[in-house]
Amino acid sequence: MPPQPCLNITSKPTPDPHFTYAHGKFYLTFTANDRIPMWEAPTLLDFWENPKIGPVWRPPPNTPHSSRLWAPELHALQGRWYIYYAAADPEKGNKSHRMFVLGGPPDSEDPHDASKWEFLGPIKGMDQRQWAIDGTVFELDGELYLVYSGWPVPPEREWDDVREDQQLLYIVRLSDPTTAASEAVEICRPDQPWEHLGHIGICEGPQWLEAPDGSWRGLVYSCSASWTKHYKMATLKCLGGDPLSPESWKKSSKPLLQNAEHGEGPFGPGHGCFLNFGSETVALFHATDKDTDGSQGRKCRLQIVEWCDEGPHLGEVVGNSTRDHDKFSEGLMLSVPDGKGADTDGHPSCILHALRGKTKSNT
Template identity: 25%
Template sequence: MSREHDLPQPPSRRLLLKSAAAAGALTAASAVPGVAHAQPRRAAPYENPLVRQRADPHIHRHTDGHYYFTATAPEYDRIILRRSRTLGGLSTAAESVIWRAHPTGDMGAHIWAPELHRIGGKWYIYFASAPAEDIWKIRIWVLENAHPDPFKGTWVEKGQVKTAWETFSLDATTFTHRGTRYLCWAQHEPGLDNNTGLFLSEMANPWTLTGPQIRLSTPEFDWECVGFKVNEGPYALKRNGRIFLTYSASATDYHYCVGMLTVDADANLMDPASWSKSPTPVFTSNDTTKQYGPGHNCFTVAEDGRSDVLVYHARQYKEIVGDPLNDPNRHTRVQKLNWNADGTPNFGIPVADVVKEGT
C-alpha cells in the first residue's frame, strides 16, 4: 500500500485486450448445453465483492475448519477479524476489532495490510504502521495471542521487526519451507531510485530476523513503475515442485497489478539467482469485467480442501478523485485459481461482479 496518486498513463492496451480475449475463450469453453442454471456458478463460484471496503485481504483456513479474514480498514486505525466455515460466509460474518491504533507514538497511524498466521501454537498478526506524529515513518510490527481462539485472549505487542535499514517498510508475510521459516516484505533500499523492493530473510522467531537479508526484486519493468516504482504485498504459494511468490506493482489506482517470482523447491531460497521473474504482469485491470487495480493478493483453498483460491482487492471503477489512498472502495474479492499444463498458475482475469436478483 504505497502512497500513490492518480496518473494519466494506462497499462498496456495489448495486455488488457489479450486478457479480455482470454476471458471470452474461457467463458465459451466452459459452456455446458442443457445446464443453464449451473453455468453462472461454474464461471464465478463466489459472489463478489466478498467483503466491501476491505483492502489488502488475508484469509487463513485453519485446522478448526474456519476461514479467518483480516484486511485493511479504510480508516487505517484498527485491525479486524471475521470468521466463517465457508468463504462466502465471510461476507456477512460478524466483524470484531481485536486491536486499535495508539493515540500517540508508535503504531498510531496507517494501520495497513494485516496478516494472520498460526505459528508454534500461537496466533501472530503482521502489519504495517507509523507513529501518530510521523505518519509516513511506516515499519513492520507484530502482535501475538496465545489463546486458541484469536477472538479471545490478549493480543501482545511483540514490537517492530528490525530489518537492515530504518526505512519505509511494510507488507510482511511469512511461510515455511523444509523446516525453515522465512519473512518476505517490501522496503525502500537506501541508494536505490525506487519506492520499495522485495526482501527475504530467515527468522529466529516469529518477530526476529536472522542471517542475511536478500533482495528478491526491484521495480524494473515499465508496468512496475507507473506513478511509483513499487514492488509490495508479497505472498507465497508452494505447488508442483516450485514456490510462486506473487507481489503487487505500480500505483494503487487502476495501474496496480500483480507480478510473480518463481523458485525451484530444491533451490537455495536465500540465493537471489535462484529466483526468476515474470517479465509481464500475471493479473491486471480489465475493462470487460470492470475490475480495476487488482492486487495485494493472497491464496487460500476452497471448502473441498484441494482447489486453490485467489484472494485480492479491486475497485469497480477506473477514475478516482484525489489520492487513491483516500478512496475506500477497494473491495475484497475471491475466485478460483487455475493451473497451466506446465504446473504454473493461471490467474485469468478479475471476474465480473455477481449481480444478485432484485438489485
C-alpha cells in the same frame, strides 16, 4: 484459457484482504488504519452480509506505531497465533512505516479474542532504519522467512538519501516468529514497464503460493500504483537453492492478473492471498468497482487459480464480477476427494464447500 468469473466476497471495503482457515471458520484481516480488524464467518459467502466483526487490537494513541496500520496478516506459527502488520508514527507519517508483530493465544484456541493479544514490538534484528510494509511470513524447507516491501537500501547505508519512489521486495530468514536471523536481501525490483506508473516503480504485497501437488512454489506480488486502476499482480518463482540468494527467484515475463480491456471492471486487482482446498486453489484479492475509485472502495474478490505447466494461471485479466455463486460454481471440481468434507489439513476439501458450507457430488 479465459478467466474464471470474479466472485464478490465483501460488500464493504476490505483492502489488502488476508484469509486464514482454522477451527471450522474463515478469519479475515485487512487494512483499517487505526486498528487490527478481524472478521470471521463459517463460509466465504457469509462475509457479504453476516460476518462476525470486531477488532482484536488497537494501538495506544500517540505512540510511534499508532498510525496507518496496513496489511495485517494472521499466521499460526510454532503453536501460537501471530499478526504481522506495518504501522507508522502519527507525527512522522508514511516515511516512518516499519513492521510490527502481535502475539495471540495458542493456535489451538480461537484467535478472535481481543483479550488474548499483546504487542510484541518490531521484528527483532531487522534494520529499523529501513521503511518496510506488507510483510508476509512462510515456511520453506523447514525454515521461516519474512518477505516485505521496502525502500531501496542506499549505498553505504546513507539513510538520509533514500529513493521514496521505488519499492523493492526483500527477504529475511527468521530464527523464530519474532526474530530475524539474517540480513535483508533484495529479491525483486521494479524493472519492468508494467511495474511502473510514470517514474514510480512499485513491488509490494508479497504472498506465498504453492501448487497443491508442490510442482510450483513462489511468491505473488502486487505492482504499479495501488491507488489507481493500473494495480496488478505478478509472480516470483522459487527456483530452489538458498532463498536468500537473488538467483533463487525468477520474475514472470508478464502480469498474472490485471484489468480487462473491456473497461467494465473490477479494476486494480492486487494485494491478495491464496487458499488451497484439496487440489484446488483460489485467489482472494481487492479490486474496485469503478476505475476512478482510487484507494476507496477496494473490496475483496475471489477468482479460481488454474495450474498449468508454467505455474499459476488466472486468465491474465479479472473476470466479470458476479454474486451468483451457483453460476460461479459451474465447472468447478465439486467432489470431496477423501469423502469426509475436509482434507488432511482440516481445510474444506473443495471450493464449493468453502463458499456454501456444503459439498455436492459431480457423479
